[in-house]
Amino acid sequence: MALSSSQALLRPSNFPLQIPIHAKAINFNLPRFPRGRTRATFEGNDQSSEDTPLLVQEPLLSKEVEESVKVLKNAAKTRKVAAEEILSALAVLENAKLDPSGFLETLGGTESPGRTWMLIFTSEKKLKGGRYFPITAIQRFDAAGKRIENGVYFGPIGALTFEGRLSWKKRILAFVFESIRIKIGTLKPLEISLGQKDDGEPSTEDPFFIWFYIDEELAVARGKQGGTAFWCHCRRVMS
Numbered sequence: 001m002a003l004s005s006s007q008a009l010l011r012p013s014n015f016p017l018q019i020p021i022h023a024k025a026i027n028f029n030l031p032r033f034p035r036g037r038t039r040a041t042f043e044g045n046d047q048s049s050e051d052t053p054l055l056v057q058e059p060l061l062s063k064e065v066e067e068s069v070k071v072l073k074n075a076a077k078t079r080k081v082a083a084e085e086i087l088s089a090l091a092v093l094e095n096a097k098l099d100p101s102g103f104l105e106t107l108g109g110t111e112s113p114g115r116t117w118m119l120i121f122t123s124e125k126k127l128k129g130g131r132y133f134p135i136t137a138i139q140r141f142d143a144a145g146k147r148i149e150n151g152v153y154f155g156p157i158g159a160l161t162f163e164g165r166l167s168w169k170k171r172i173l174a175f176v177f178e179s180i181r182i183k184i185g186t187l188k189p190l191e192i193s194l195g196q197k198d199d200g201e202p203s204t205e206d207p208f209f210i211w212f213y214i215d216e217e218l219a220v221a222r223g224k225q226g227g228t229a230f231w232c233h234c235r236r237v238m239s
Contacts, residue, residue, distance in 0.1 A: 068092040100171035108143025117231035125226030158184040167201040174202035
C-alpha cells in the first residue's frame with residue numbers, strides 16, 4: 001500500500017541525523033542542550049520496583065546486550081560515541097531476540113496520555129550507516145488509548161505534529177496518522193484531517209516499528225523501510 005507523504009515523513013530511515021536540540025538532561029545524565037521555546041524534559045525514576053517491567057528486572061541479560069545498552073545510553077549522554085559503535089550495539093540488540101512481553105507497557109504506559117520518547121539516532125537500511133538526529137523529534141505512545149503522536153519541534157519557530165491510532169502484536173507496533181497539527185510562532189495551531197479516521201486497526205500494510213529493546217530509558221526499533229533507530233524516554237514536550 002502506498003504511503004502518504006505525511007505517513008512517510010517521520011519514518012526513521014528517512015531522516016539525516018545529527019544532534020537534537022531544545023532538550024534538557026535526562027535521568028542518565030544527558031547533557032543540557034540549548035533551550036528554545038520548545039523543549040523536552042527527561043523523566044526521572046518515578047516508578048516503584050513493583051511497577052518495573054519484566055525486562056528491566058531481568059538479571060540474566062547477556063554481557064553483550066548489557067554492554068550494547070551502555071553504549072547507546074552513553075551516546076545519548078555525550079553525542080560523541082562513534083556511529084560505528086552505535087551501529088554495532090544496535091545489531092546486537094536486533095539479534096538478541098529479547099522477550100517483548102513487557103515492551104508495550106514500558107513504551108506506552110498503563111494509562112493515557114501514555115509516555116513520550118525523544119529520537120536520538122537513526123540508521124540506514126541493514127545498518128549500513130547512521131547519524132544523530134539533527135532536530136528535536138518526540139513521539140508519544142499511548143498504550144491504553146491506542147494512540148500515537150509524532151512531532152518535530154523548531155523552538156520559537158513552531159512545530160509539526162502528527163496524531164493517529166496504533167495497534168500492537170507481539171513486538172510490532174503499526175500505526176496510521178489521522179491528523180496533522182501545524183504551529184507557527186505564537187499563532188493558534190492549525191489542525192488538518194488526513195481523511196483516515198475509521199475503526200480499522202493498523203496492520204503491517206501501514207507504517208510500523210519492530211521493537212527489539214525497551215527499558216525505562218531506552219527504546220530500539222526498526223521501521224518498515226528497514227532503518228533502525230533508538231529513543232530516550234522524556235517527560236513532556238512544552239511549546
